[in-house]
Amino acid sequence: MTGLRVPRLNRRQLPLLVVGAAVVFALAYVLLIAQKPPATGGGNWRTTTFGSAVDDPGSFLRVFLDSITFAGALFIVASGFALIFGLMRVVNMAHGAFYLLGGYIAYEIQQAMTGQGFAIPTSQVNTWEWVVPLLVAAPCIAVVGLITQQGFLRWNQGQELRQALITIAISVIIADQIIAHFPRATSTVAQKFGGSAVSLSWPGWTDRFVNLHVAGVQYSLARFVMLGLGIAVGLALWLWLYRTKTGIVIRAGVDDQKMTSALGVNIQRTFAIAFALGSALAAFGAVVWASQANIASGQDGQWLLNSLVVVIVGGMGSIFGAAVGAILYAFVLNFSATYLPSVGSDCCTQYSIVVTFALIALVLAFRPQGLFGRPG
Amino acid sequence: MRWNALKWSPKTTIERGVGATALVLAALGPLVFNQYWAHEILIETFLFGIAAASLIFLSAYGGMVSLAQTALFGIAGVILGNLATRGGPGGTSKGLHLGWDPTVALVIAIAMTTVIGLMFGAIAARSVGIYFLMITLTYSVITTYFLGQVTLVSGFSGIGGINQYTPGWIGDLIGHPNRLYYISLVAAVFTYVLIRYVVRTPFGITLQGVRDEPVRMSSLGYNVPLHRTLAFGFAAFLASLSGVLYVWWSGQIAPGNVDLPETINLLVIAVIGGLARIEGAWLGAFAFIIIQNYVRSFSFPFLGFGGTLFGGSFNTVIGIIFLLIVLISPGGLMGIWDRAFAARTRFGRAQPSAEAPATTGR
Numbered sequence: 001m002t003g004l005r006v007p008r009l010n011r012r013q014l015p016l017l018v019v020g021a022a023v024v025f026a027l028a029y030v031l032l033i034a035q036k037p038p039a040t041g042g043g044n045w046r047t048t049t050f051g052s053a054v055d056d057p058g059s060f061l062r063v064f065l066d067s068i069t070f071a072g073a074l075f076i077v078a079s080g081f082a083l084i085f086g087l088m089r090v091v092n093m094a095h096g097a098f099y100l101l102g103g104y105i106a107y108e109i110q111q112a113m114t115g116q117g118f119a120i121p122t123s124q125v126n127t128w129e130w131v132v133p134l135l136v137a138a139p140c141i142a143v144v145g146l147i148t149q150q151g152f153l154r155w156n157q158g159q160e161l162r163q164a165l166i167t168i169a170i171s172v173i174i175a176d177q178i179i180a181h182f183p184r185a186t187s188t189v190a191q192k193f194g195g196s197a198v199s200l201s202w203p204g205w206t207d208r209f210v211n212l213h214v215a216g217v218q219y220s221l222a223r224f225v226m227l228g229l230g231i232a233v234g235l236a237l238w239l240w241l242y243r244t245k246t247g248i249v250i251r252a253g254v255d256d257q258k259m260t261s262a263l264g265v266n267i268q269r270t271f272a273i274a275f276a277l278g279s280a281l282a283a284f285g286a287v288v289w290a291s292q293a294n295i296a297s298g299q300d301g302q303w304l305l306n307s308l309v310v311v312i313v314g315g316m317g318s319i320f321g322a323a324v325g326a327i328l329y330a331f332v333l334n335f336s337a338t339y340l341p342s343v344g345s346d347c348c349t350q351y352s353i354v355v356t357f358a359l360i361a362l363v364l365a366f367r368p369q370g371l372f373g374r375p376g
Numbered sequence: 377m378r379w380n381a382l383k384w385s386p387k388t389t390i391e392r393g394v395g396a397t398a399l400v401l402a403a404l405g406p407l408v409f410n411q412y413w414a415h416e417i418l419i420e421t422f423l424f425g426i427a428a429a430s431l432i433f434l435s436a437y438g439g440m441v442s443l444a445q446t447a448l449f450g451i452a453g454v455i456l457g458n459l460a461t462r463g464g465p466g467g468t469s470k471g472l473h474l475g476w477d478p479t480v481a482l483v484i485a486i487a488m489t490t491v492i493g494l495m496f497g498a499i500a501a502r503s504v505g506i507y508f509l510m511i512t513l514t515y516s517v518i519t520t521y522f523l524g525q526v527t528l529v530s531g532f533s534g535i536g537g538i539n540q541y542t543p544g545w546i547g548d549l550i551g552h553p554n555r556l557y558y559i560s561l562v563a564a565v566f567t568y569v570l571i572r573y574v575v576r577t578p579f580g581i582t583l584q585g586v587r588d589e590p591v592r593m594s595s596l597g598y599n600v601p602l603h604r605t606l607a608f609g610f611a612a613f614l615a616s617l618s619g620v621l622y623v624w625w626s627g628q629i630a631p632g633n634v635d636l637p638e639t640i641n642l643l644v645i646a647v648i649g650g651l652a653r654i655e656g657a658w659l660g661a662f663a664f665i666i667i668q669n670y671v672r673s674f675s676f677p678f679l680g681f682g683g684t685l686f687g688g689s690f691n692t693v694i695g696i697i698f699l700l701i702v703l704i705s706p707g708g709l710m711g712i713w714d715r716a717f718a719a720r721t722r723f724g725r726a727q728p729s730a731e732a733p734a735t736t737g738r
Contacts, residue, residue, distance in 0.1 A: 089506065091506050091509065091510055093513075152699075152703070159706075160505055160506040161441055161505065161506065161509070162702060162706055164506060164509055165643075165647060165698075165702045166699065166702050166703070168640055168643065168698070169695050169696075169698040169699035169702060170695070170699065171640075172637075172640060172691055172692075172694065172695035172698065173691075173692050173695035173696060173699070175637075175691070176691035176692040176695060177692060180692075300636075301517060301520075301635065301636035301637075302517075304513075304517075304636070305513075305514060305517040305518075308510050308513060308514050308517075309514060311510070312507075312510060312511060312514065316507065350525045350526050350527065350528075351522075351525070351526060352525070353518055353521045353522050353525055354522065356518060357514075357515075357518050357522075360499075360511070360514060361499045364499050364500070364502070364503065364511065365499065368502040368503050368507070
């Protein structure tokens with residue numbers, strides 16, 4: 001058999017090729033193909049808000065930085081979810097409610113410390129007035145998580161569905177009680193209670209723009225701090241999981257729970273630690289993101305979705321997967337909101353959520369266990 | 377044993393007796409109950425029961441607990457709203473208001489929802505258990521955001537006035553709520569009978585095999601993901617019935633009808649009723665809606681509540697009830713009944729000898 005061998009695609013490679021082509025097209029679109037809308041209005045499929053990265057590198061860089069810094073906050077929240085899920089196979093549906101509660105607790109403490117009432121100018125907040133709320137809110141939520149785990153989940157171990165239902169019930173109760181009790185410190189009566197939107201403030205020194213000397217971009221220092229905190233949490237988790245004894249036990253527990261406990265390890269203690277820490281990370285993420293944006297009743301669902309997408313995409317129960325999932329999701333979210341064609345008022349940036357759905361669908365079509373998850 | 381000519385076990389006899397009584401009462405509904413009960417509570421029970429039955433079907437026979445049923449319910453309502461309503465003076469301002477013939481719109485809304493359900497199912501079909509729950513939850517939340525963002529089809533305020541556009545063979549539902557009552561009742565009975573039928577077909581039997589032994593079924597040559605996908609599509613069809621009835625009943629559909637709290641509410645209905653038995657769907661819906669309608673006026677000591685503006689004490693109460701049901705009886709109210717009867721048989725006065733032939737006889 002001589003002659004030219006034409007490579008033949010089998011059934012598995014074809015869809016992969018299609019996906020590859022779609023990804024290449026998306027990159028090419030953002031980098032080269034897109035155009036700025038004409039001054040006369042209207043547009044076609046090439047029209048986007050900022051045009052291509054070549055046209056407008058500054059806007060591209062800003063969206064890029066928005067994505068990567070948002071991924072930092074996203075990772076902090078989702079890593080807690082992934083930690084709990086990876087070790088205990090518990091889908092903590094109350095993660096979003098923990099996030100919300102942590103954010104409101106931190107808000108109350110910051111208000112009490114600064115004594116300013118509703119909106120505090122960032123310049124009047126010093127570093128301690130940001131760190132102390134964090135250091136109070138995170139342990140508070142760790143305790144709430146611990147109570148949930150010890151009181152309700154521990155004796156239902158192995159019944160995954162039942163545990164998920166229990167955490168849903170707890171999230172319903174917490175979310176309703178938040179509406180009844182928060183926020184307390186507000187300037188007007190109308191804003192009091194009812195879970196109305198409030199925001200924390202970053203410390204004053206972060207309230208400036210950094211000149212990047214690239215395409216004239218000035219970028220918020222606070223958002224870089226957010227990214228830095230995300231990386232710090234990632235590094236700390238890595239050191240904890242790969243360089244300490246508790247971490248070794250946790251990884252062993254992820255691999256084989258029964259064998260680990262048969263070897264004389266107190267797996268219940270490890271579970272309690274992991275659940276408390278995972279819950280505290282939800283509060284940590286809430287403090288970070290509520291300083292950047294705000295916190296309001298109803299965001300529990302949004303952050304539960306964020307955590308779910310990150311974990312589904314990145315791989316069930318892998319911290320590294322959570323990092324990759326957070327980055328992918330943040331990029332898809334930010335770029336689809338700005339780089340989808342903007343032809344008219346009805347098209348197409350409002351369809352950005354569909355791209356998120358497509359991301360999940362694509363990943364699950366090829367790897368039901370997520371990008372870095374292990375089968376089974 | 378002459379009385380037991382049908383060879384039903386005592387438990388089946390009681391259940392069928394209760395079921396028949398409930399059905400007769402429901403059939404006489406508008407005559408027996410006052411207007412509020414018939415047109416609000418019972419219609420709502422029937423239609424949410426259908427949605428809950430689709431969830432329970434997937435859970436009991438497919439081993440998949442789906443949180444996407446509320447989303448599919450909403451999708452059907454939104455599609456119907458877009459197709460059937462008319463714009464212009466006196467018409468709706470939101471959505472596409474295409475003004476199609478309502479019967480055509482009805483068929484297309486159900487068909488499209490079923491197709492979307494098949495698509496959702498195909499993506500999630502290779503995942504099981506807790507992963508399935510997570511993936512379907514993302515469907516639900518994504519649907520909410522999609523409807524909220526895409527002002528072309530819905531937007532945050534949703535579509536209203538859909539109940540003015542009903543098919544000619546149904547007629548005016550606003551003026552004649554009894555019609556909607558009987559349509560909902562018939563749809564509920566149809567759903568129940570259809571599920572009972574489907575689970576006895578070869579497809580239904582295979583699905584139960586897939587639920588219990590996916591690996592074994594796969595090695596026997598059955599296409600496991602395909603069966604899960606089809607089951608999901610069937611459940612989407614049922615959910616679409618419920619969505620259509622809902623928009624006829626309330627007249628409007630908005631992202632707020634499919635958001636996370638509503639998704640959880642449907643799960644609560646199914647869990648209160650019992651995830652293992654189809655009958656539980658309507659039992660759960662009835663219990664839930666009674667609580668929803670009557671708990672709002674109470675306030676409880678020691679717990680803070682959001683006040684009437686924010687839904688009152690309802691969510692905390694339903695959360696506590698849900699928690700108790702999950703902790704005490706994972707089988708829900710139907711599970712409590714099953715266990716109570718089993719306990720009576722074991723410890724009570726019932727004679728095992730009377731029981732044995734009845735059970736073997738079937």
